[in-house]
Amino acid sequence: MSHKNDECLTTRRILDAFYKSEKDSSILSLAMDGCIELDEHVFQDVAVKQAIEHLLCCQDCQAWRIASLEPDLFKWRTERKARCKKYCCTSMFMAVTDERVDLNVRFELFRGEDPCWMIGGYYAFAHYCPWCGSTLPDRPFEDSPDAFVTID
DSSP states (O other): OOHHHHHHHHHHHHHHHHHHHOSOOHHHHHHHTTOSOOOTTTOOOHHHHHHHHHHHTOHHHHHHIIIIISHHHHHHHHHHHHHHTTSSSHHHHHHHHOTTSSSOEEEEEETTTEEEEEETTEEOOOOBOTTTOOBOOSSOSSSOTTOOOOOO
16 A cells, blocks of 8 residues: 555544544634644644645545545535525625525515515615625526525
8 A cells, every 4th residue: 555545544534533523523624625724723633733734735535525524514515506606696695595694685576576675674676786786686596585594
C-alpha cells in the first residue's frame, strides 16, 4: 500500500471518529470546507488538525467526505442550491423560504385573481425585488412556495 493510501486511511479514520464523537460537528464541517482557520484553539488535537489539512488538499478524501462522512449535508446543499437558482437572488430566496427572517415575502393572488407579492404580511403589489431590483414574476418562484426551508 502506498504512503498516500495510508495517509488517506488514517485521515478518514480520525475524521470519522471525531465527527461521531461531537454533538455538534458544524465546526468540523466548516474546517473541512476551508471556512475557518485551523489553530490550536479550535482543534486542540494535532491529529485532527493534520487530518483536516490532508482532506483539504486530497480529492479522494474530499470525495469520501461527500459520499460517506456527510452525505446528508451534501444532499441538502445540492437541493438547496437547485432551489435557490429558481429565485432572482439569495435574499429573495431567504425571504420567501425561511420563516425566521425579519422580512418575509410571499406570493398571493389578491382576491383570487390578481398576482400580488406580499412583503412583511402587507399587500405590496411589488413589481421589483427589494434586494436586487429584478422584475418579479406574476407567479411564485416555485410550485410550492409555502415549503419553508428548515435549517438545523
